[in-house]
Amino acid sequence: xxxxxxxxxxxxxxxxxxxxxxxxxxxxxxxxxxxxxxxxxxxxxxxxxxxxxxxxxxxxxxxxxxxxxxxxxxxxxxxxxxxxxxxxxxxxxxxxxxxxxxxxxxxxxxxxxxxxxxxxxxxxxxxxxxxxxxxxxxxxxxxxxxxxxxxxxxxxxxxxxxxxxxxxxxxxxxxxxxxxxxxxxxxxxxxxxxxxxxxxxxxxxxxxxxxxxxxxxxxxxxxxxxxxxxxxxxxxxxxxxxxxxxxxxxxxxxxxxxxxxxxxxxxxxxxxxxxxxxxxxxxxxxxxxxxxxxxxxxxxxxxxxxxxxxxxxxxxxxxxxxxx
Numbered sequence: 001x002x003x004x005x006x007x008x009x010x011x012x013x014x015x016x017x018x019x020x021x022x023x024x025x026x027x028x029x030x031x032x033x034x035x036x037x038x039x040x041x042x043x044x045x046x047x048x049x050x051x052x053x054x055x056x057x058x059x060x061x062x063x064x065x066x067x068x069x070x071x072x073x074x075x076x077x078x079x080x081x082x083x084x085x086x087x088x089x090x091x092x093x094x095x096x097x098x099x100x101x102x103x104x105x106x107x108x109x110x111x112x113x114x115x116x117x118x119x120x121x122x123x124x125x126x127x128x129x130x131x132x133x134x135x136x137x138x139x140x141x142x143x144x145x146x147x148x149x150x151x152x153x154x155x156x157x158x159x160x161x162x163x164x165x166x167x168x169x170x171x172x173x174x175x176x177x178x179x180x181x182x183x184x185x186x187x188x189x190x191x192x193x194x195x196x197x198x199x200x201x202x203x204x205x206x207x208x209x210x211x212x213x214x215x216x217x218x219x220x221x222x223x224x225x226x227x228x229x230x231x232x233x234x235x236x237x238x239x240x241x242x243x244x245x246x247x248x249x250x251x252x253x254x255x256x257x258x259x260x261x262x263x264x265x266x267x268x269x270x271x272x273x274x275x276x277x278x279x280x281x282x283x284x285x286x287x288x289x290x291x292x293x294x295x296x297x298x299x300x301x302x303x304x305x306x307x308x309x310x311x312x313x314x315x316x317x318x319x320x321x322x323x324x
């Protein structure tokens with residue numbers, strides 16, 4: 001359990017936070033539910049202790065997660081004394097406007113393997129936790145803060161989005177325990193699950209059709225790949241929210257051990273999302289290209305055409321297959 005693994009660190013970390021004030025909480029590039037909602041939950045907990053706390057503005061937050069950010073966004077000119085990174089594992093994950101804080105991080109809270117950030121005061125990292133939200137659940141408890149309905153919803157979104165609504169291989173019994181503790185606080189569970197895991201826009205439906213048309217295979221069907229280009233987005237009107245979570249598609253196909261999803265960015269770079277089975281360590285593959293993440297889910301950025309990006313990733317994955 002998270003609590004068993006980092007109990008002593010939790011106690012010391014909470015004691016240090018209680019002695020601080022004027023917090024600024026950082027979220028990562030292309031923010032997901034774990035980074036935004038975990039940071040918001042900590043922000044609310046700190047405020048309940050009488051602290052000043054805000055989330056650093058992140059222009060990449062999409063409409064889906066903006067409602068969770070808005071109550072906690074820092075006002076213009078806010079002067080922070082204590083900087084906390086939440087769910088950020090490496091300098092490359094810093095959103096551009098937040099890079100000014102890269103050398104000013106006081107506290108690091110994360111769950112990614114081999115966190116590369118330097119903190120001036122303390123780190124709370126459990127790389128066996130499926131989501132940073134699980135670490136935060138216990139940190140809030142250690143701070144002596146009673147979980148309220150809003151914090152519960154935030155933590156539920158954090159854990160559920162990072163576990164694929166509890167379907168990914170990283171899901172544990174503890175994930176369900178934490179989700180249950182949050183659900184007991186009475187937020188609208190149906191609405192949250194529908195908003196994040198069921199509902200699709202028309203634009204999402206249109207671009208999903210194009211994505212399936214571009215599905216391809218290598219290594220006798222063990223590698224599947226899809227891609228989303230800027231032109232596809234223009235043709236369908238798809239937003240960032242609409243193209244979220246496509247990375248689960250190729251790995252769902254029977255016989256596939258590695259699913260590659262390529263997202264063409266506006267600057268021409270290719271964001272890679274890799275999902276794998278036990279046959280391939282996704283983080284090791286992405287580390288070759290300067291990225292990282294988890295054993296079964298990782299990411300990186302490469303350059304070239306869509307076809308070249310897929311070929312680069314597939315070539316590294318095939319090396320793993322050749323070694324077995």
